[in-house]
Amino acid sequence: MSSKVSRRQFLSYSLMGVGGFMVSAAVMPMIRFAVDPVLQAKSDGDFIATSQKADELTDVPVRVDFTIKDRKDAWYKSDVSNTAWVYKEGDQVIALSPVCKHLGCTVNWEGDNHKNEFFCPCHAGRYEKNGKNVPGTPPLGPLDEYQVQVVDGYVHLGKTVPNTLV
Amino acid sequence: MNWTGKDMDTYLQQKEYIDTLVIPLIKVEPTLDKMKTSGSTAEFTMLLASMIETQFKGRMMFAPPFSYTASTSIEKMKNDLLNDFKESPFKHIFYLTTDPAWVSSADNGQVIWLPSIPLEHMDIQLRQTILEDQLRQVLPKFTEKWASA
Numbered sequence: 617m618s619s620k621v622s623r624r625q626f627l628s629y630s631l632m633g634v635g636g637f638m639v640s641a642a643v644m645p646m647i648r649f650a651v652d653p654v655l656q657a658k659s660d661g662d663f664i665a666t667s668q669k670a671d672e673l674t675d676v677p678v679r680v681d682f683t684i685k686d687r688k689d690a691w692y693k694s695d696v697s698n699t700a701w702v703y704k705e706g707d708q709v710i711a712l713s714p715v716c717k718h719l720g721c722t723v724n725w726e727g728d729n730h731k732n733e734f735f736c737p738c739h740a741g742r743y744e745k746n747g748k749n750v751p752g753t754p755p756l757g758p759l760d761e762y763q764v765q766v767v768d769g770y771v772h773l774g775k776t777v778p779n780t781l782v
Numbered sequence: 783m784n785w786t787g788k789d790m791d792t793y794l795q796q797k798e799y800i801d802t803l804v805i806p807l808i809k810v811e812p813t814l815d816k817m818k819t820s821g822s823t824a825e826f827t828m829l830l831a832s833m834i835e836t837q838f839k840g841r842m843m844f845a846p847p848f849s850y851t852a853s854t855s856i857e858k859m860k861n862d863l864l865n866d867f868k869e870s871p872f873k874h875i876f877y878l879t880t881d882p883a884w885v886s887s888a889d890n891g892q893v894i895w896l897p898s899i900p901l902e903h904m905d906i907q908l909r910q911t912i913l914e915d916q917l918r919q920v921l922p923k924f925t926e927k928w929a930s931a
Contacts (some may be wrong), residue, residue, distance in 0.1 A: 683906060697910060719792070719799055719840025737925065738841035739799055754799075 663765050663772040668702060670709055670766045677701040677712070677725045677734075677745065682773060700762050700773055701725055701734070703745070711762035712747045713776045717755040734759065746781040758782045783843045784835060793843060800840065802924070803872035805863065806831045806847040807879040823880050823898040830896070831878055833913050834920070842924075843872065856883045874927055894920055 621629075666682040684696040699722070700711040714722045716736040723743065727735035733750065734743040742750040747759035761781070763774030783789040783800060793800050806827050811820040828847065835844050850859060860877075867875050877884060880898040896916060901909050 681907075681910060695906065697906070716840060719796060721840040722837045736840075737921075738838055 663774045666771050668771045669769055670771050673704040675703055677703040709764045711764050711773055713760040716741050717757040747779045748782040785846050800843055801873040802842045804842055804876045804878055805845040807877055808847045808849045809881045810849050810851055822900045826898045827880055833917055894923055
């Protein structure tokens with residue numbers, strides 16, 4: 617007798633089944649949207665490959681040019697040329713941004729005969745090798761640093777971050 | 783600095799540091815046989831200008847390029863520009879051009895003339911190197927003028 621499903625039971629089971637299915641159809645996407653940011657793969661695309669080999673670096677900063685392809689500035693798409701001063705401190709690769717902290721000119725290594733310093737030709741700003749601004753010259757802060765990764769022996773550069781060496 | 787609203791804000795705050803104005807001059811020649819050179823020249827001038835701008839952002843303001851055509855009297859345009867820009871707060875004013883007609887013995891280092899190099903078929907790396915060479919050539923002209931004043 618108990619193995620028999622009554623008409624009433626059958627109806628309530630099937631209603632529950634269909635109802636549950638419909639509710640889940642509405643709720644599942646909501647859950648998916650809610651957890652989506654967590655599932656998002658971290659994009660590695662922020663790092664740009666340069667042609668500089670890591671083991672060819674010395675403790676003397678060299679100029680490394682790299683290009684950010686297809687950067688979008690509102691509707692305007694362009695390739696942006698960028699530069700970094702890269703050197704090795706022990707085993708660590710250090711890349712400094714060449715943008716002067718005074719008014720944004722480009723600094724040069726040992727420009728205008730300033731030994732072992734970065735020099736800004738605009739208003740004679742000077743920085744030590746680790747980017748520390750020389751007091752008494754116009755810049756008010758140290759040079760920014762690039763995030764660095766070494767991938768397959770080549771230096772990859774990421775975003776600029778405030779100087780961590782000073 | 784470029785001639786834009788945002789850069790102008792920075793300029794107005796930092797007037798004492800930005801004492802140089804550079805005016806690119808571009809000759810536009812819309813006849814079939816000269817269009818190609820004209821385009822290539824304009825490209826070269828503007829790319830070089832933007833390169834100098836990156837290098838000397840904190841000391842130079844770049845005016846929008848001034849264009850003219852074949853029948854423009856260079857002499858008159860030059861005098862007009864000189865007169866009008868005399869009022870400006872800039873201490874040094876330079877003209878950047880590839881047109882030899884602007885060069886005269888009387889201009890006292892203000893006209894920076896360079897031969898145009900066609901860049902359109904070069905890959906970015908080579909173009910960058912060539913522009914850098916050009917930049918290195920004009921650099922002393924700026925610093926000389928800065929040092930003399």
